[in-house]
Amino acid sequence: MPARADGEHVIDKRVGSLVDAVADIRDGATVFVGGFGNSGIPVELVHAVLDQGARDLTLVTNNAGSGETDVAALLRERRVRKIICSYPRSSGSIWFEERYRAGELELELVPQGTLSERMRAAGAGLGGFFTPAGADSLLAEGKEVRIINGRRHVFEEPLHGDVALIKARKADRWGNLVYSTAARNFGPTMATAATLTVVQVREFVELGDLDPECIVTPGIFVDRVVQVEAS
Amino acid sequence: MPARADGEHVIDKRVGSLVDAVADIRDGATVFVGGFGNSGIPVELVHAVLDQGARDLTLVTNNAGSGETDVAALLRERRVRKIICSYPRSSGSIWFEERYRAGELELELVPQGTLSERMRAAGAGLGGFFTPAGADSLLAEGKEVRIINGRRHVFEEPLHGDVALIKARKADRWGNLVYSTAARNFGPTMATAATLTVVQVREFVELGDLDPECIVTPGIFVDRVVQVEAS
Amino acid sequence: MSGPRLSLTDMARRVSRDIPSGAYVNLGIGMPTLVGDVVSPEKEIVYHSENGILGMGPAPAPGEGDPELINAGKQPVTLVPGGSFFHHTDSFMMMRGGHIDVTVLGAFQVSEKGDLANWATDEVGHPPAVGGAMDLAVGAKRVLVLMTHTTKAGAPKILSSCTFPLTAAAVVDRIYTELAVLDVTRDGLVVREMVAGLDREELQARTGARLAFADDVLVLEPGAV
């Protein structure tokens, strides 16, 4: 399956700019943003979305930003209608708190493991699952609860995204990815569950340079990759 | 968190023999056996179970053995009461066919993805999931069927094992594992879903020699590792 | 059966023309594997194997290769640059989750509604086996069936309703046989292409469902597909 000598018709998911990377994100889109705390956040991609202008977004992300960058900037600029999140409150999450208290932002709070598992279910083509996490809590209100093996479980639905914005360490032109330490976090799961998966990487490598035993996200889950060297 | 100088009280999941590796497997146990076709089968571990003598077993394995070795040998020796399997019939599956036709072997046929996903659900502490695979088929008979997003889904339960027998390429004393090409197949999932996970590996390496970015099965899922050099 | 018909190679070649460059493709065991041999080398296709491979390459030279690097049909294969290995659960995420662009499957029967029967017949006593057929059928973006138009005994395999147990309902997009290429549409089966020298009545006679014909039915010339 060689590439053509003229370089056409081969798989090449690399794009040349952040503008190209976030092109066509529509108003009202559900956007996954990778990262946990300040680890693994695709800061430059989120800022590119800010510049691109999409609004009325539903963000799915573990934290709700802090300070003035990335997710916090989208909140500040009123681009976000709803946030699906496990831990929105943190030191410095001022824009989240501002918008939340003003009633301008809908919050769907999801236990962290359930958040990740719901995205996985979408990526895996499953119709939902029962989990014991949260089944005894307020977060199960309005949801189907079932006793399985003597324990309460709550039914959780798959969570699909229009766009996933994630950060990895290296990619090849097929979009195969490896990550960096704990910055991996939500990236591999988000990549599987969005219609358009966009990745910022520190480094491009040649096809075949990544060890096939160590590729964490196979390129089948990736649509666009952009290089951001300093990230 | 250093190991003690005298070498005691440190985590060491390596065992010195196949006999030790399969010690305490009880009659009536549910035993996962890794492998797909002839790739990734823990042949020596299965033969050790044959020698160990456990009977009335429920085997969970993709294929039902072929020829006279491993799973086929357990069937020949009438150690197996039931097999949970996706593709039992293959060229050379004579002992499966013999026992099945004689009515001596119960067969639970499960779509291959569902087989893997049911084990994953057990390892992940989930109470079950809805899948579209098989929902239109005979294999959904007697199971809960639900229309989700306009599509039929069937409810599938977690599948837990008492013992998992799997094969990997390398391990360290913590039980961290890497695999070899397509021999990985069911190993990583089975390791998560059994009470006792036993692994045969080609090679032991020092703690720290495996790249933390490339470890496929973290040692938390592994109980015993035995070296079988020629495998 | 006598009369005009395509060879297996022609049939595989015809299927291969419908696989776009850049596609992630899973070829079922049996006849569908032939498609991989005839795909244009100008296309870059990423082949998936259910046992945990993306970027599957051709068989190794005799005596070479890794005996554990096999495809779904348990035959030795290789890995191309850019390929990767992953575990079974992740592999079936790809299949069930809509990540495979095209799958080519064999079949015992296909209905006019696109129902697929390719895992079990009505033979009794034969122990059943299902493998990954159901996951693939429900999950691939496009399901192409490559099969003979009738059984060896001449019974139609394309039917108004399948008589064999279903693999999945309403999943088949297109059917390729030695006689024709047929699309499954909301209005039933539409013949898009027919082998040269076959007339419509003859095709209908060999088919167990009512056929419609496209306005511009193309002719498939044996040996020149």
Add this chain to the structure above:
Amino acid sequence: MSGPRLSLTDMARRVSRDIPSGAYVNLGIGMPTLVGDVVSPEKEIVYHSENGILGMGPAPAPGEGDPELINAGKQPVTLVPGGSFFHHTDSFMMMRGGHIDVTVLGAFQVSEKGDLANWATDEVGHPPAVGGAMDLAVGAKRVLVLMTHTTKAGAPKILSSCTFPLTAAAVVDRIYTELAVLDVTRDGLVVREMVAGLDREELQARTGARLAFADDVLVLEPGAV
């Protein structure tokens, strides 16, 4: 509050004695992280962090380390030899799936039935946050709670029923406070150990659930735990 009490270090040290060598351990954010600092160096403990780390080591030297290698409390950490990285979904498989041997959690309230309330209070207007608390509470093999016996205002935190929203029901195995070590049993709370100089009536008075006392209540000497 006056009277005999253990220091935070004593409390952490007491918890650490209940963590066996070889255990896979997840320490909650806040007070529980102190436990990692006082575990006997003779024990080999594998620390898990929800964000995808097994074999988490201590903080790096100032100015060193990887800024993206952080723990659940978002503080920089290191990886020990034998450690590994994995994604969030796999990390929560470990937590929910019963693979973590011991977790040490902080709490707002614990009931005599072992109900845990550690994610939300009854404060209104305060935006909620849950994180991984629920997955960890339902999934760890042993759930140890490390907390002050009462609120700063002196209100009991160990109650017959929690008044704050539950994290999970009937999950707590043992409670460690500055005053006592209590087991949650089928028959309610049993005091196993008490700080030296405290009498049973005083402990009961500071507790919102009926206490039973073990036959051999051990004495915890401040500074010598």
